[in-house]
Amino acid sequence: MYVAVKGGERAIDNAHAFLAEERRGDPAIPDLSVAQIRAQMTLAVNRVMAEGSLYDPDLAALAIKQARGDLIEAIFLIRAYRTTLPRIGHSRPVDTGAMACIRRISATFKDAPGGQILGPTFDYTHRLLDFKLAAEGEAPQAPTGAGLADKMPRITDFLNREGLIQDEPPGEDTPPDMTRAPMEYPAGRALRLQALTRGDEGFVLGMAYSTQRGYGRNHPFVGELRIGTVTVEMDIPELGFAIEIGEITLTECETVNQFMGSKTEPPQFTRGYGLVFGQTERKAISMALVDRALRWKELGEENEGAPAQDEEFVLSHADNIQATGFLEHIKLPHYVDFQSELELIRKVRGAAQAAARKEAAK
Amino acid sequence: MKADAMSGGFADAPIEAAHGFRAILGALSCPGAIVTVAGAAPPPPLSPAAGLAALVLFDGTTPVCLTGAHDSAAVRDWIGFHTGAPLVGPGQAMFALGDWVSLQPVTRFAIGTPEYPDRAATLIVEMDSLDNSGALLRGPGIGGTVRLSLPDIAAFQANRALFPLGFDTFLTCGGRLAGVPRSTIVEAG
Amino acid sequence: MSITPALDRPQALGLLARAPADRLTALFPDLPPHETLRAPEVGAVMVRGRQGGTGAPFNLGEMSVTRCSVRLPCGTAGHGYVQGRDKDHARRAAVLDALLQTSAADQLHASVLAILAADEAERRAARAARAGATKVEFFTMVRGEDQ
Numbered sequence: 191m192y193v194a195v196k197g198g199e200r201a202i203d204n205a206h207a208f209l210a211e212e213r214r215g216d217p218a219i220p221d222l223s224v225a226q227i228r229a230q231m232t233l234a235v236n237r238v239m240a241e242g243s244l245y246d247p248d249l250a251a252l253a254i255k256q257a258r259g260d261l262i263e264a265i266f267l268i269r270a271y272r273t274t275l276p277r278i279g280h281s282r283p284v285d286t287g288a289m290a291c292i293r294r295i296s297a298t299f300k301d302a303p304g305g306q307i308l309g310p311t312f313d314y315t316h317r318l319l320d321f322k323l324a325a326e327g328e329a330p331q332a333p334t335g336a337g338l339a340d341k342m343p344r345i346t347d348f349l350n351r352e353g354l355i356q357d358e359p360p361g362e363d364t365p366p367d368m369t370r371a372p373m374e375y376p377a378g379r380a381l382r383l384q385a386l387t388r389g390d391e392g393f394v395l396g397m398a399y400s401t402q403r404g405y406g407r408n409h410p411f412v413g414e415l416r417i418g419t420v421t422v423e424m425d426i427p428e429l430g431f432a433i434e435i436g437e438i439t440l441t442e443c444e445t446v447n448q449f450m451g452s453k454t455e456p457p458q459f460t461r462g463y464g465l466v467f468g469q470t471e472r473k474a475i476s477m478a479l480v481d482r483a484l485r486w487k488e489l490g491e492e493n494e495g496a497p498a499q500d501e502e503f504v505l506s507h508a509d510n511i512q513a514t515g516f517l518e519h520i521k522l523p524h525y526v527d528f529q530s531e532l533e534l535i536r537k538v539r540g541a542a543q544a545a546a547r548k549e550a551a552k
Numbered sequence: 553m554k555a556d557a558m559s560g561g562f563a564d565a566p567i568e569a570a571h572g573f574r575a576i577l578g579a580l581s582c583p584g585a586i587v588t589v590a591g592a593a594p595p596p597p598l599s600p601a602a603g604l605a606a607l608v609l610f611d612g613t614t615p616v617c618l619t620g621a622h623d624s625a626a627v628r629d630w631i632g633f634h635t636g637a638p639l640v641g642p643g644q645a646m647f648a649l650g651d652w653v654s655l656q657p658v659t660r661f662a663i664g665t666p667e668y669p670d671r672a673a674t675l676i677v678e679m680d681s682l683d684n685s686g687a688l689l690r691g692p693g694i695g696g697t698v699r700l701s702l703p704d705i706a707a708f709q710a711n712r713a714l715f716p717l718g719f720d721t722f723l724t725c726g727g728r729l730a731g732v733p734r735s736t737i738v739e740a741g
Numbered sequence: 742m743s744i745t746p747a748l749d750r751p752q753a754l755g756l757l758a759r760a761p762a763d764r765l766t767a768l769f770p771d772l773p774p775h776e777t778l779r780a781p782e783v784g785a786v787m788v789r790g791r792q793g794g795t796g797a798p799f800n801l802g803e804m805s806v807t808r809c810s811v812r813l814p815c816g817t818a819g820h821g822y823v824q825g826r827d828k829d830h831a832r833r834a835a836v837l838d839a840l841l842q843t844s845a846a847d848q849l850h851a852s853v854l855a856i857l858a859a860d861e862a863e864r865r866a867a868r869a870a871r872a873g874a875t876k877v878e879f880f881t882m883v884r885g886e887d888q
Contacts, residue, residue, distance in 0.1 A: 244785065245804035246825065277612050278784035278806055279636060283791045283798040290865060292872040300879060308875040335874030337866060344794065361797030365789065368800075370613055379792055380799035387801055421755070422788055422804065427632050428558065428820055434755030435786060435806055436824025444794060465790045467802055558778040558810055558818060565780060633810075634779075 213258050227251040236439075236468025237261055241510060242268025243369070243388040244275075245438050245467050262390075262510050269511050282423045282432060286442045286465065288341055291418035293469075296345045298411045298446055304342040309417060310469075345414040346444050346461065355446065355459040356489075375502045382484050382505060386477045387466050389508030395472060397498045397508075398479035406483045406496030410462060413446035417469050441466050443474040447482050452490030460489060480504060557629035560593035562607060572608040579722065580731035584689045584698035586682060588728050595626040601724035602649060602676050603630075609674070610635035610647060617645035617661075620654025622678065649676045652703035659710075663717040672734070675721045677703060682725035688739045689732070699741055700730055708738040748854055753841055754834070758823045760857045762830035768853045772836050778818060779810040781828035807831040813839045 214221065228235055228251035238250040242265045250268060257263035293309025296302040308314070322328065349355040365380040373381065386394060401408055421434045443464040451457035462482025464474035483498040485491075493499055507513065562568040568591040575589045594603030610616055616637040618627060631637055642648060642660035655675060664672035679701070687702040700723070702708055711718040711734055718734030732738075748756070757765065785803035792799055808822045809831035819839025821831045840849055 240802070243802040245788065245802060248825070249805070272785060272803060275783060275785040275803070275805065277803075278782075278786050278808060279612050280787040280800075281789055281804075283789040284801070286790070286794050290869065292868055293875075306877040307872050308877065309872055310875075332871045333874045334867075334870035335876065337869040338873050338876075346794075358791075358793035358796035360795070363797060365797070365799045367787065380797065383790075383792060383799045384801070421759075422786070422824075424786055424822070426820065426822060427636070428810065429750075429754075431751055433751045433758065433822060435758050435822045436804060437759050438788065438804060440790075442794060461793050463793045465794075465801060558812070561779060563777075563780070565782065 213256075222255060224248065224251045224255055227254050233469060234259075234261060236470050237391060237473070238264045238268055240467040240470050240473060241265045241388055241390060242272065244268050244272040262514055266511050266514070279424055281435070282425065284420045284422060284438075284440070286416070286420060286440065287344055289416055289418040289420050289440065289442070290340070291338060291342050291416050293417040293471075294342055294414070295416075296412070296414050298413050299345060299348070302345055302414075303348075304339055307338065342416065344444070346446065349413075349446065349459055353458075356449070356455065356461060358461065373505060375505075376487075377501055377505060379481070379485070379488075382501065383463065383465070383477075383481060385505045385508055386464075386480055389477075390510035390513070391470075391473045391476070393508050393510070393513075394476040394480055397483075397504055398476035400496065401479050401483045401498045406486070406494055406499045408460075408462070408479070408482050409448035410445040410479050410482060411447070412475060412478075413444045413461075415441070415443045415471060415475065417441045417471065439468050441468065441470045441474040443471070443478040445475075445478040445482060449489065454490035460485070556595060557626065557633050560595070560603070560630065561634045562591055569608055572604050576605060576608055576722070576729070576731070579729055580720065580733055581693050583691065583693050583732050583736045584684065584700040584730060586684065586700075586728050586730045590727060594630050597621045597624075597678065598627050598630070598649075599678055599724050600727045601729040602678055602722075605676050605722055605724065605729065606631055606635055606637075606647075606649070610637040612636040612638070614646040615640040615644050617642050617648040617673075619648060619650030622650045622654070645673050647674050647676060649678075651678045658707055658719065661719050663711075663714055663719060666717070669716045672717065673719045675719055677721060677723050679703065679723050679725040682723055682728055682730060686741055688741045689736050690739070691736045693733075694736070700732070702732070702738065705738055705740050708732065708736070712737055748850065748858070750838070750841070753854055754820075754822065754838055756854060756857050756861065757821065757834040757837055759861065762823075762825070762827040762833075764857070764860065765830060765833055765853070768856055769833060769837060769849075772833065773813070773840070775811040775813050775819075775836055775839070777809070777832075778812055779808070781807055781809040781831045783807045783826045783828070809835040811835045811839060813843070815843065817842050 228247050231254065234254055235247050235250045238253055238261055239245050239247065242250065249271065250264065253264035253267040254261065256267060291307060293311060294304065294307045296306065346355055366378065368381055368384050419437050419439050422436050422438055423432045424435045425432045445462040447460045447462060449458060449460040460482065462478035464477030464481065466474045466477060480498055484501050484504065486493055486499050497503055572589060572591055575587050579585060579587045589601050589604045592600050592603035592607050594600065610631065614637050616631060616639055618639060628639060645661060648655055648661055655677060658675065661673035661675065662671060664670060681701060683701050684699050685701050686699055687705050689698050689700055715734055720734050721732040723730045723732065784806055786806045787803050788801045789798045790801040791797065804824065805826050806822060806824060807826055807828055807830065810818065810820045811832065812818045817839045819835045821834030821838060823830045823834050837849065837853065
């Protein structure tokens with residue numbers, strides 16, 4: 191039961207003012223600009239765009255500043271903002287095969303055509319704190335090499351040629367959109383991928399890790415991980431043709447999973463797929479593992495009852511804004527329903543004590 | 553697309569859309585009340601009132617069915633440019649727009665489902681005349697009764713019998729419109 | 742009436758959409774008189790991907806886009822769709838789209854589009870060159886049993 195509680199207005203105003211002052215921190219230290227966050231906290235900006243489900247680095251950087259670096263709060267701000275935007279339309283499906291890659295690696299083929307491009311990765315850093323960064327004014331320059339091919343071939347295409355990997359069925363159907371219609375189960379792969387790409391990184395990572403530890407094991411290899419920019423094309427009715435409306439950075443992960451065959455499918459490799467806004471490779475790999483785990487039914491696999499195989503469980507708990515909304519609301523005033531709980535406990539206790547006294551008097 | 557199709561929209565979209573939406577909301581919550589609206593200058597035979605309803609209610613996620621003379625290149629282009637609404641057949645339509653005769657049979661349009669009664673169509677019926685005479689309307693939003701020149705009585709009675717399912721209706725004529733939601737009880741006057 | 746064959750209308754619109762707004766303003770600061778058909782509007786476009794990279798589409802997430810439509814006194818209409826939320830950028834793109842369909846096209850191609858295209862090519866080449874420097878060159882060790 192929810193009852194309006196009056197009288198907190200001045201306290202709330204002052205709390206907002208206190209929050210603003212705390213956000214700014216010590217005024218002797220220079221103010222952090224949105225441009226600085228956008229340019230130097232890029233991976234935080236990327237996470238906010240991916241889970242906020244809106245590609246707009248300026249807004250994501252502003253949200254991070256406003257949220258004092260609390261990324262889930264920043265994602266909440268982005269989600270709230272995006273509901274105010276009119277939907278102009280939808281893009282043509284982006285062509286990740288034509289991605290201008292800054293990173294592209296394969297864990298399955300050393301000599302992958304196009305090469306292994308490490309890109310700006312943490313992978314081979316020693317994870318030792320770099321105290322040089324504490325000094326200001328550094329502007330390192332990366333060495334340059336020969337440019338890359340415009341179009342990197344897909345690793346899975348090589349397996350495909352031999353028929354060793356399950357085919358990706360083509361289609362042009364309008365995909366369902368969970369932001370427009372309530373989720374209904376079974377959801378289908380298009381909806382699952384939409385829910386996973388905007389899902390909480392920690393949750394999707396945890397689910398993916400659970401499959402590696404044996405809860406719905408699916409033997410994944412990273413067939414290919416690529417990060418780079420793709421252009422976004424959209425059909426414009428008043429023009430009568432499609433134009434590029436922008437360019438976005440994406441991370442794509444294709445896993446190749448060992449599969450011994452089922453009643454309906456021959457032994458072959460199967461795929462898991464992750465595609466996420468921004469440079470977000472932990473999330474994209476996690477997404478691919480969870481996508482693969484959720485495909486047990488269409489591949490005729492056994493349901494082991496693992497959490498990552500349970501579509502309704504995964505999809506209804508992946509969204510951190512839904513989760514935090516429901517979780518955090520319990521700290522808001524519940525005075526009246528708690529009063530009724532209090533009465534109930536007093537009554538039951540009273541009855542129990544009376545019974546005990548009666549028993550003792552016997 | 554002809555350049556004509558690109559004029560006649562809102563000059564000041566946030567303000568005019570808000571006023572338009574408020575007027576339409578008022579019309580639907582006070583069935584039978586005739587409200588005057590402004591802001592849209594659509595190509596004929598689309599009336600300014602129906603054009604306003606289109607600008608305010610249609611977007612890329614609301615499939616629209618145009619019937620009769622309203623299913624013309626000029627109207628299609630105008631709605632396409634200003635609202636982005638996809639044009640579809642009667643079964644998939646969230647909105648249907650035409651005169652009463654061309655909309656027949658109105659049973660073609662979605663009435664929602666028990667789980668999602670909101671998945672019903674809204675009909676925008678272009679009228680030659682619209683005044684407070686004829687059929688007697690009662691029900692939510694009406695203080696007592698009100699008369700409205702409905703194009704048909706039996707069809708609205710049949711629709712009311714489906715409640716809480718059923719389509720909702722706007723009647724438009726020139727720059728004026730009235731709402732007849734599915735909750736309204738209709739009697740021959 | 743046609744713009745230079747090097748860049749057709751969709752390509753020009755794409756270039757205008759991706760150009761940094763301040764760069765475009767610097768290259769083409771003053772807008773000629775025009776009528777607004779659709780005032781600049783900030784909205785969202787649902788970006789789609791493909792399942793497995795090549796399969797059926799799914800909804801990936803939205804991006805912010807601003808669009809605007811204008812008409813020149815000569816009657817030529819222009820449309821701008823640009824990434825982000827900059828209304829001036831969208832209007833400038835729409836006006837340029839209209840002008841690029843007039844006799845001003847050749848001159849604008851040289852003074853605006855060619856420069857934007859060069860900027861973009863330079864930006865892309867710089868990224869690709871840095872990525873190229875991180876390409877792994879494997880040394881294969883000769884192992885005993887292979888001899």
